[in-house]
Amino acid sequence: MGYLLGIDGGGTGTTAWLADGQMHVLARVEVGASNPVKVGFLAAQKELLRAYRRACSEARIRPAILDAVCAGLAGSDSTRVHARLLGWLRKSIPARGYALTTDAEIALAAGVGDGAGIIVIAGTGSIAYGRNQRGKTLRCGGWGSLFDDAGSGYDVGRKAVGSALRALDGRGRATCLTRAICRELGIDKVSEVVALPLSPQEIAALFAVVLRAAIDGDRVARGICNKAACDLAVLAATLIARFRWKDRASRVICTGGVFQSCSMIRRKFARRVRALAPEARVSLLRREPVEGALFIAHRIAESRREK
Numbered sequence: 001m002g003y004l005l006g007i008d009g010g011g012t013g014t015t016a017w018l019a020d021g022q023m024h025v026l027a028r029v030e031v032g033a034s035n036p037v038k039v040g041f042l043a044a045q046k047e048l049l050r051a052y053r054r055a056c057s058e059a060r061i062r063p064a065i066l067d068a069v070c071a072g073l074a075g076s077d078s079t080r081v082h083a084r085l086l087g088w089l090r091k092s093i094p095a096r097g098y099a100l101t102t103d104a105e106i107a108l109a110a111g112v113g114d115g116a117g118i119i120v121i122a123g124t125g126s127i128a129y130g131r132n133q134r135g136k137t138l139r140c141g142g143w144g145s146l147f148d149d150a151g152s153g154y155d156v157g158r159k160a161v162g163s164a165l166r167a168l169d170g171r172g173r174a175t176c177l178t179r180a181i182c183r184e185l186g187i188d189k190v191s192e193v194v195a196l197p198l199s200p201q202e203i204a205a206l207f208a209v210v211l212r213a214a215i216d217g218d219r220v221a222r223g224i225c226n227k228a229a230c231d232l233a234v235l236a237a238t239l240i241a242r243f244r245w246k247d248r249a250s251r252v253i254c255t256g257g258v259f260q261s262c263s264m265i266r267r268k269f270a271r272r273v274r275a276l277a278p279e280a281r282v283s284l285l286r287r288e289p290v291e292g293a294l295f296i297a298h299r300i301a302e303s304r305r306e307k
Contacts, residue, residue, distance in 0.1 A: 002020070002021040002066070002067035002301060003018060003019070003020060003021070003026075003059075003061070003066045003067060004018070004019045004020070004021065004023070004066065004067055004068055004069070004070075004294055004297040004298055004301060005017075005018050005019075005052060005055065005066050005068075005069040005070070005093070005095070005297060006019070006069075006070050006072075006106070006290050006291070006292075006293030006294035006295075006296070006297050007034075007048065007051060007069070007070065007071040007072065007073070007290065007293055008072050008103060008106060008107075008288070008289045008290040008292075008293055009033070009034030009035060009044070009047070009048065009071060009072065009073040009074065009103065010033065010034070010035055010073075010074045010103055010123055010124060011033050011035040011038040011039070011074055011123070011124035011125060011200065011201060011204075012033055012123065012124050012201055012204070012257075013030055013031070013032060013033055014030070014031045014032060014033065014034040014047050014048070014051055015028070015029070015030055015051075015288065015289075015290045016028075016029050016031070016051035016052065016054075016055050016290065017029075017055070017288075017290050017291070017293075017294055018055040018056065018058075018059050018061075019294055019298075021067060021298075021301065023294065023298055025294075026058075026059035026061075027054075027055040027056070027057075027058035027059040028055075028058075029051055029054040029055050029058060031047045031050045031051045031054065032047045032050075033047065033201065034047040034048050034051075034073055035073060035074040035075045035124075036073065036075055036076070036081050036085060037074070037075035037078070037081065037144065038074075038075065038124075038200060038201070041084060041085070041088075044073070044085070045085075045088055045092070048071065048089070048092075048093070049092055049093070052069075052092075052093050065094045065095060065096060066093070066094065066095040066096070067095070067096055067097065067297075067300075067301040067304075068095055068096060068097035068098070068099070068297040068298070068300040068301040068304070069089070069093055069095045069097075069098055069099070069297060070098075070099040070100075070101070070106065070293040070294070070296040070297040070300065071085075071089060071099070071100050071101075071293065072101050072102055072103045072104075072105060072106030072107070072289065072290075072292065072293045072296075073085070073100070073101075073102065073103060074102065074103045074125060074142075075102075076100055076101065076102055077101075077102050077139075082100060085100055086098065086100045096301070096304060097297075097300040097301060097303075097304050098300075099296050099297065099300055101296070102127075102129070103121065103289060104119060104121055104127050104128075104129035104139065104142070105129060105137075105292070105296075106289050106290070106292035106293040106295075106296065107119045107121055107129075107253075107255050107285065107289040107292055108129055108130070108131060108253075108292065109292030109293075109295045109296055110285060110287040110288065110289050110290075110291045110292030110295065111251070111253040111255075111285050111287070111292070112131075112251060112253070113295060114299075115131075115251075116130075116131055116132050116133045116250075116251070117130065117131065117250065117251035117252070117253060118130035118236055118239050118240065118243075118250065118251065118252045118253065119253050119254075119255065119285070120232055120235055120236050120252065120253070120254045120255075120259075120269075121142075121254075121255055121256040122151050122152055122153070122228070122232055122254070122255075122256040122257070122258035122259055122265075123152065123153060123204075123256035123257045123258065124145075124149075124152060124153050124154055124200060124201060124204040124257075125142060125144070125145060125149040125152045125154060126141055126142065126148075126149050126150060126151045126152035126155070126231075126232060126235065126256075126258075127139060127140070127141045127142025127235070128140040128141055128142075128232075128235035128236055128238070128239050129142075129239075130239040130243060132243050138239055138242055138243065139239075140235045140238045140239050140242075141235045145200045145203075150228075150231035150232070150234075150235070151227075151228040151229070151230075151231035151232035151235070151258070152204065152228075152258065153204035153205070153206075153207040153257055153258055154200050154203050154204040155228065155231070156204075156206070156207045156210050156224055156225070156228050156258070157203040157204050157205065157206030157207055157209075157210070158203055159224050159227070160177050160181065160206050160209065160210045160221070160224060161181060161190075161193055161203070161206065163175055163177060163220050163224065164177045164178040164181050164190045164193075165190060165191070165193070165194075167220075168190055168191060172220070173219065173220050175213070175218055175219075175220035175221065176213050176216070176218045176221075177209065177210065177213050177218065177220060177221055178190050180209045180212070180213055181193065181206065181209060184205075184206060184209050185198075207257070207258060207261075208261075210224055210225065211225070211261060211262055214262075214264060215264075222264075225262065225264050225265050225268075226268055228258065228265055229264075229265045229266075229267075229268035229269040229272060230268070230269075230272055232254070232258075232265070232269050233268075233269050233272035233273045233276065236252045236269075236273050236277075236280075237272075237273060237276040237277060240252075240273075240276070240277045240280060245277065245279075245280075246276075246277050246279075247278075247279060248279055249279045249280075249281065250277065250279065250280050250281070251280075251281050251283070252273055252280050252281065252282045252283075253282075253283055253284070253285050254266065254269060254282070254283075254284055254285065255284070255285035255289060259284060260284070266284065269282070270282040
């Protein structure tokens with residue numbers, strides 16, 4: 001019996017599913033972050049190898065040659081990153097076929113298979129990725145927390161801290177985010193935040209603080225969530241325009257922790273996308289992105305058998 005391994009690796013955690021050749025899932029495991037741009041190559045490789053070994057252990061099979069493995073990792077579209085990680089993958093996880101792609105591509109595969117559509121991901125980072133009927137692919141955003149990631153958990157967390165600091169100065173509206181951030185980070189004064197060595201993941205985790213404040217009616221927190229929704233809608237609308245789908249029916253699928261946990265952002269996002277492209281059909285991804293990685297691994301295994 002052959003085996004397939006699908007991996008979804010991001011800046012917060014990594015999900016791996018092991019399946020047999022008929023796509024029956026035998027093991028589901030969660031390990032640490034494996035985005036090589038955010039955590040480094042060695043840390044990413046450690047988690048990927050741990051995911052493979054734990055999946056084999058949970059499925060009660062010996063680590064053996066897989067029919068195919070597909071790893072969808074945030075940050076892997078860089079030529080330098082891709083070449084280095086794919087080389088390591090070939091040496092470390094035995095398989096007859098390999099695919100190393102982005103988390104966006106496996107999420108799109110989970111949503112539409114080989115079909116046309118756009119996926120918008122908003123987790124620690126953010127990106128939009130699409131494919132048309134001829135197989136042409138385009139991306140928008142996803143250029144990292146330092147320069148981009150608009151509408152992401154990191155972006156929301158960073159803006160929350162900035163709003164609290166401006167409120168402290170008297171430059172901004174008073175907000176309950178000030179006290180909430182202090183409680184979350186264990187500091188007495190919000191001004192102490194500037195001295196903390198916060199990682200992008202820790203800043204992104206403040207999204208939960210903003211969400212609670214927005215639900216409680218804080219106007220600053222609501223404004224941050226609305227801005228995130230609009231920024232994410234622009235990602236989708238940009239790809240719709242580039243594919244020339246503005247007046248055509250198109251599928252726009254959203255996924256990631258920001259969309260999954262915040263109906264306020266989902267609704268605002270959908271309204272904004274439809275205002276820019278009335279024929280767009282907006283939905284939440286109902287499958288796990290890792291299922292897209294298994295779909296691609298299965299496709300690789302099938303194509304090898306046909307040769």
